[in-house]
Structure formats: structure tokens, C-alpha cells
Amino acid sequence: VDHTDVVHIFRSNGSGATLQQLQPGSVSDVSSLDLRYQEPLTSISFRISGFGDGSPEQEVSYYEAAVGSNSEYSSTRSDIIPFTYIGLNTSHAFTGLNLVSQSQTYYVTVRAHSVSGSVAQVTSNGFRPGYGSQILAGRIVQPLFQSNTTYLRVWWEGFQSDVPILSYEWAVSSRILNESLLSSFCDDLSDDHSDQFVHGFENIGTSSFAASTRLSLSHNVSYYVVLRVLDEASKCKAFISNSPTLIDTTPPNPPPTSTLIGPIESYSVSRDQYIAYIGSYQSLTLIWDQFTDFESSVESYSVGLFILESCGSEGFSLGPLVIDYVPVEQSTSYTFASLSLTPNVTYVARIQVRNRAGLTSYKLSEPVMLDYYTLSSGTVKDGNDWSNDAVFQSDITSLSGVFSIAFSQPEYDEERRGLDANSPCPTSHYYSLSTPSSDWSSQPPSSTDGLLSSSIRYEAGQTSIEGN
Numbered sequence: 001v002d003h004t005d006v007v008h009i010f011r012s013n014g015s016g017a018t019l020q021q022l023q024p025g026s027v028s029d030v031s032s033l034d035l036r037y038q039e040p041l042t043s044i045s046f047r048i049s050g051f052g053d054g055s056p057e058q059e060v061s062y063y064e065a066a067v068g069s070n071s072e073y074s075s076t077r078s079d080i081i082p083f084t085y086i087g088l089n090t091s092h093a094f095t096g097l098n099l100v101s102q103s104q105t106y107y108v109t110v111r112a113h114s115v116s117g118s119v120a121q122v123t124s125n126g127f128r129p130g131y132g133s134q135i136l137a138g139r140i141v142q143p144l145f146q147s148n149t150t151y152l153r154v155w156w157e158g159f160q161s162d163v164p165i166l167s168y169e170w171a172v173s174s175r176i177l178n179e180s181l182l183s184s185f186c187d188d189l190s191d192d193h194s195d196q197f198v199h200g201f202e203n204i205g206t207s208s209f210a211a212s213t214r215l216s217l218s219h220n221v222s223y224y225v226v227l228r229v230l231d232e233a234s235k236c237k238a239f240i241s242n243s244p245t246l247i248d249t250t251p252p253n254p255p256p257t258s259t260l261i262g263p264i265e266s267y268s269v270s271r272d273q274y275i276a277y278i279g280s281y282q283s284l285t286l287i288w289d290q291f292t293d294f295e296s297s298v299e300s301y302s303v304g305l306f307i308l309e310s311c312g313s314e315g316f317s318l319g320p321l322v323i324d325y326v327p328v329e330q331s332t333s334y335t336f337a338s339l340s341l342t343p344n345v346t347y348v349a350r351i352q353v354r355n356r357a358g359l360t361s362y363k364l365s366e367p368v369m370l371d372y373y374t375l376s377s378g379t380v381k382d383g384n385d386w387s388n389d390a391v392f393q394s395d396i397t398s399l400s401g402v403f404s405i406a407f408s409q410p411e412y413d414e415e416r417r418g419l420d421a422n423s424p425c426p427t428s429h430y431y432s433l434s435t436p437s438s439d440w441s442s443q444p445p446s447s448t449d450g451l452l453s454s455s456i457r458y459e460a461g462q463t464s465i466e467g468n
Contacts, residue, residue, distance in 0.1 A: 020057050020058070020116065020118060021118050021120070022051060022052060022058060022060075022112055022113075022114040022118040022119060022120040023050075023051065023052055023053045023058055023120065024050075024051065024112075024120040024121075024122050025048060025049055025050030025051035025052075025110075025112065025120070025122060026048075026049055026050050026122060027046055027047070027048055027108050027109070027110045027122050027123065027124040028046060028047045028048075028049070028124065029044075029046055029108060029124045029125060029126065029127040030045060030046070030127055030234055031045070031047065031234055033166065033234070034124070034125060035127060035166070035232050035233065035234050036125065036126070036127050036128065036163070036164075036232045037127060037128055037129075037131040037163040037231075037232045037233035037234075038127055038128075038129050038131065038233055038234065039129070039130070039131060039132030039233055039234075039235075040099075040129060041097070041098065041099045041100075041101055041129050041130055042095060042096065042097050042098065042099070043093055043094065043095045043096075043097060044067055044093065044094045044097060044099070044106060044108065044129075045091070045092070045093040045094075046065070046091070046092060046093075046108045046110075046124060047090060047091045048063060048089075048090040048091070048092075048110055048112075049090060051063075051112040051120060051122075052112070052114065056115075057114065057115070057116045058114055058116075059114060059115045060088065060112050060113070060114055060115075061113045061114060061115045062085065062086075062087055062088060062113050063085075063086050063087065063088065063089065063090075063110055063111065063112055063113070064083040064084060064085055064086065064110070064111040064113070065081075065083065065084055065086050065092060065094075065108060065109065065110050065111075066078035066080075066081055066082055066083040066084065066108070066109045067080040067081040067094060067106055067107070067108055067109075068080055068106070068107050068109060068123075069104065069105075069106060069107070070107070071107045071109075071123045071126065077107060077109045077123060078109065080097075080106065081094055081097075083109075083111060099129045099130070100129075100130075101129060101130025102128055102129070102130040102131065103128075104128065104129075105126040105127065105128050106126060106127060106128070106129070107123050107124055107125075107126045108123070108124040109121060109122070109123040109124070110122055110123075131162055131163045131233040132233065132235070133161065133162045133235075134161075134235065134237065135159060135160070135161045135165075135229050135231055135235055135236075135237040136158075136159065136160040136161065137158075137159065137239055138156055138157055138158030138159035138160070138239075139156060139157055139158050140154065140156045140225050140227055140239065140240075140241035140242070141154065141155050141156060141157070142154040142225050142241055142243070142244070142245050143245050144243060144245065144246065144296075144356065145245065145246050145247075145248055145295075145296040145355075145356040145357040145358075146245055146246075146247060146248070146357055146358065147247070147248055147249050147357040147358055147359050148217075149215070149216065149217040149218070149219070149247060149249065150213055150214065150215050150216065150217070151211065151212065151213045151215065152172060152199075152211065152212055152215055152217070152223065152225075152245060153209070153210070153211035153212075154170065154209075154210055154211070154225045154241075155208055155209045155210070156168070156208055156227060157208060159227075159229050159239075161231040161233070161235065162233075163231050163232045163233045164231065164232050165206055165229060165230070165231050165232075166206075166230045166231055166232045167203055167204075167205055167206065167229075167230050168203075168204055168205070168206065168207065168208070168210075168227060168228070168229055168230075169192075169201040169202060169203045169204070169227070169228040169230075170199075170201065170202055170204065170210045170225060170226065170227050170228075171192070171193065171196075171197040171199055171200055171201045171202070171225070171226045171228070172197055172198045172199035172212070172215065172223050172224070172225060172226070173196065173197050173198065173223065173224045173225075173226055173240070174198055174218075174221055174222070174223055174224075175224070176224065176240070177196075177224070177226065177240050181196075182226070182238040182239070182240060183238070185201070185226070185228055185238040186228065186236035186237065186238060189228075189230065189236065197226070198215060198216070198217070198223065199212055199214075199215055201226075201228055217247045218247060219247055219248065219249045219250070219295075220246070220247065220248065220295050221246070221247055222244035222245065222246045222247075223244055223245050223247070224240050224241050224244045225240070225241040226238060226239070226240050226241075227239045227240075227241075246295060246296060246357075247357075248293070248295035248296040248355060248356075248357035248359065249357075249359075250293075250295065250359065251293075251353075251355060251359040251360055251361035252291040252292065252293040252298050252353045252354075252355050252359070252360075252361045253291060253292045253293065253361070254291055254353075254361060254362075254363040255288065255289035255290065255291060255292075255363075257288075257289045259286065259287070259288040259349070259351065259363055259364070259365040259366065277368065277369050277370070277371035278341075278368055278369075278370060278371065279370075279371060281339060281340060281341040281342075281370050282337070282338065282339050282340070282341075283335055283336060283337050283338075283339055284305065284335070284336045284339065284341075284347070284349070284368065285333065285334070285335045285336075286303055286333065286334050286335070286336070286349045286351075286365055287332060287333040288332050288333070288351055288363065288365075289332065290332055291353045291361065291363075293355045293356075295355075295357070296355045296356040296357040297355065297356055298330070298353055298354075298355055298356075299354050299355055299356045300327060300328075300329055300330070300353075300354050301327070301328045301329065301330065301331065301332070301351060301352070301353055302325040302326055302327045302328060302351075302352045302354075303325065303326055303328060303334050303336075303349055303350065303351050303352070304321060304322075304323055304324055304325040304326070304349070304350050304352070305321075305322040305323040305336055305339075305347060305348075305349050305350075306318045306319060306320070306321055306322060306347065306348055306349070306350060307319040307320050307322060307345060307346070307347060307348075308346040308347060308348045308367050316348060316364055316367070318348070318350070322339075322347065323336055323339075325352055336349075341370045342370065343369075343370045343371075344369070344370075345369065345370070346367050346368070346369050347367065347368050347369070348364055348365055348366075348367045348368070349364070349365040350362055350363070350364055350365070351363045351364075351365070380401055380402070381401060381402050382399070382400065382401050383400055383401070383402070384400050384402060385402075386402050
């Protein structure tokens with residue numbers, strides 16, 4: 001209208017506006033885990049997330065929710081509860097219901113309305129009510145002993161529920177946990193309770209096997225595995241293993257006594273002596289005292305026979321293997337049979353001992369050599385003068401005699417081993433004891449009722465000369 005009251009009409013060329021569709025989100029039945037089963041028959045709960053892309057035009061103004069018995073048709077998506085305004089609540093529960101137990105699946109449908117007027121509608125995957133039995137215990141399997149302090153593996157079987165298992169979470173504890181503490185682990189599933197464990201709860205889905213290489217385990221400490229089991233009805237229960245894993249980082253301890261080798265069954269040999277030579281090339285018998293292991297205990301013994309390549313004061317150097325290691329379980333003796341030993345070759349047996357943590361220790365026997373030489377007769381002289389063999393005497397109540405023998409074990413060993421007194425290996429077959437040196441001294445024999453009685457061992461376990 002101008003100043004003359006004339007009306008003028010103007011029209012624009014027009015403009016268009018596009019209504020941007022609201023980005024759909026998701027609807028989770030029962031909880032944020034989107035479970036397929038629940039226990040209650042009188043209520044339905046659900047969670048909403050992900051609607052809108054965060055822009056101002058995509059801002060959600062309010063939600064509506066409905067419950068239906070079938071997700072295929074629009075009419076059955078809201079036949080249980082019609083669409084109901086729930087504001088901006090992203091979690092909601094409908095109560096006072098009378099749901100059919102187990103045989104009927106129910107679906108929640110959510111409509112999200114944006115500030116710009118667009119609408120997005122999403123239906124849940126559905127769930128069945130009426131499932132509420134407890135999770136039944138299975139079996140947790142872990143090694144009884146191990147030496148590794150950074151690694152532990154475990155597996156389990158037999159855990160059951162009337163609905164599928166949703167997930168397993170495992171943890172490692174150095175102490176036994178009571179039922180009250182185990183129950184508390186299900187109060188907050190987001191808490192890994194790392195303050196209670198060497199290894200806090202770790203979710204591994206539905207796998208029945210777990211392992212960790214990031215542990216810090218201690219020697220002689222037992223570790224239990226704790227398993228937190230969650231099923232698709234949101235039931236949770238924690239279990240602890242019956243048999244822990246004991247950490248043993250030390251191998252078995254060898255006995256302090258010598259390991260004897262030779263035809264031992266034929267002789268009465270004390271454990272502080274050993275047989276350096278044998279007369280049979282067909283068999284060798286090995287005996288030893290028990291090894292000890294106070295943590296995981298000894299699991300098995302095995303023995304092998306070697307040729308001794310060299311030896312000296314610093315120890316043995318093993319040569320070729322004659323008889324490969326033979327398992328002897330828990331025995332402390334073994335006979336190598338059907339042998340064909342060679343003269344002038346030194347042999348040594350090696351005992352391999354394994355504990356239940358898989359650690360091994362070894363002990364060598366004394367060296368042994370095949371000896372075909374016959375024993376030479378020694379000299380016994382009447383009287384007390386080695387240089388003069390008495391023919392007559394005036395005493396009618398006693399007899400005196402002398403014979404040559406090393407006075408002490410070190411002297412005997414020194415002559416037996418030759419020039420190297422520290423060598424542990426036999427070096428000679430022949431020992432000349434017939435001519436005493438100035439370093440020798442006399443040893444009074446024992447006397448009983450006027451009769452001379454003596455028992456002299458020439459070589460430990462090989463020959464005895466007895467006389468009256």
C-alpha cells in the first residue's frame with residue numbers, strides 16, 4: 001500500500017528447504033549389553049543410544065517407546081504397550097506387565113524426534129522373559145606346578161546356564177577367596193578389581209581358554225584363577241579354581257653322597273666308597289640317594305651312560321653317548337644290561353632328575369673302567385721286620401706279621417691315580433704295593449685270644465683278602 005492507498009502485490013521466485021533425516025541410534029534390551037533373556041515377567045527395561053550426529057539440527061527433542069510381540073509389522077511393534085512419551089530419558093522401564101514366560105519374544109521400538117522435526121525409528125533385537133536359574137559351576141583347569149614367573153595359561157569347561165553364556169572374565173589371585181568376596185565381584189561388572197588380584201579381570205568373550213604373559217609371579221607361592229561368568233539373562237557368578245598353580249623356579253637338589261656304579265649287587269660297599277674298576281663288560285649297576293625338591297617334588301629319574309672324554313681337577317668332559325637316557329620313574333637304582341664295554345675306556349653314568357615344574361638337574365657317577373687284569377698276590381712276612389722274614393720265635397702266645405698296604409685313603413688315592421692326585425679319573429690298572437717306602441709306617445693288627453685276625457680290602461668293592 002503506497003501513500004495514495006494503492007495496493008501493490010509482489011511475489012518472490014520461491015525457495016526450498018530440505019528436512020535432514022535424523023541419524024538412527026540403537027535400542028538395547030534389558031541393559032546396555034543388549035541381552036536376549038531376562039528373569040522378570042512384570043517389567044521391561046531398555047537403553048537408548050546413538051541417535052543424531054551431534055549437530056544442532058540433529059539434536060533429539062524427545063523419545064517415544066512402545067513394546068510389541070513382533071518386529072515385522074508396524075501394528076505388532078506396539079501391540080503390548082503403545083508408543084509412550086518418555087522425554088529425553090535414555091533408559092526406561094515399563095512395569096506392571098504380565099509377560100509370557102520363555103516362549104514369547106518381545107521387542108522395544110523407539111521413535112526419536114529431532115528439534116528440526118525429523119523422526120528416526122529403531123526396533124530392538126528382542127528378548128524373552130522368565131529365565132532366572134543360577135549359573136552352574138564347571139571345572140577350571142590350570143597347571144599344578146610351573147617354573148615360569150611371567151606366563152600362565154588356563155582353560156575351563158562345564159559352566160552351564162539355561163540361557164547362553166554371554167562372556168567369561170578371568171583373574172589371578174595369590175590367596176583363597178571366600179564366597180562373600182566372590183559374590184561382590186558381580187556387583188559392578190565394570191570393575192576389574194585389579195587391587196584384589198595379581199592380574200585383574202580380563203574379558204575374553206565366550207572363549208574357554210585364556211593366557212597372560214604379563215604376570216609377575218613369585219617362587220613357592222600358589223596362584224588361583226578366578227572366573228567371572230555372565231549369561232544372557234544378566235546373571236553373574238564368580239568361581240575360584242580348586243587346585244592352584246605353585247611356582248617353583250629351582251631344580252631338584254642332588255644328594256651329597258656319591259653315586260655308585262659297578263657290579264654293586266655282588267659286594268657290600270659303603271656309600272662313602274666307590275668302585276673304580278669292574279671285571280664284567282656286560283652290565284653296570286648304578287645306585288644313588290634320593291634327590292630332594294621341597295616345592296614341587298621330584299617327578300622322575302632317567303639315566304644315561306657316556307664315555308668320559310677327559311677329566312681333571314675342574315671336572316668331567318662327557319664324550320659319546322653309549323646308552324641314551326632311560327626313564328626309571330621314582331627308582332634310585334638301575335642296571336645297564338647287554339653292554340659291550342671296551343678295556344682302557346672310562347665310562348660315567350649321568351642321572352637326569354626332573355621336578356613337577358619341569359626343571360631338571362644332573363649328577364654324574366664316579367668314573368669306571370673295565371679291568372681284565374687278575375689281582376697279584378701280596379706279601380705277608382712273619383715278625384715285625386719287613387726286611388727280615390722271621391722263621392723262629394720264642395713267644396708261644398702270639399704271632400706277628402707284616403704286609404704292605406697304604407696307610408690312608410689319600411695316600412692310596414695318590415698312588416692309584418698316578419701323578420695327578422687331584423684327578424677324579426682312574427689312570428692305571430696296576431698298583432704296586434709290594435715294596436714299602438720310607439714314608440710308610442706300621443699299623444698294629446687286632447688280636448683276639450692270641451690269634452691274628454685281619455680283613456684287608458685291596459680295592460673298594462672289588463677284592464677282599466682275609467686271613468688268620
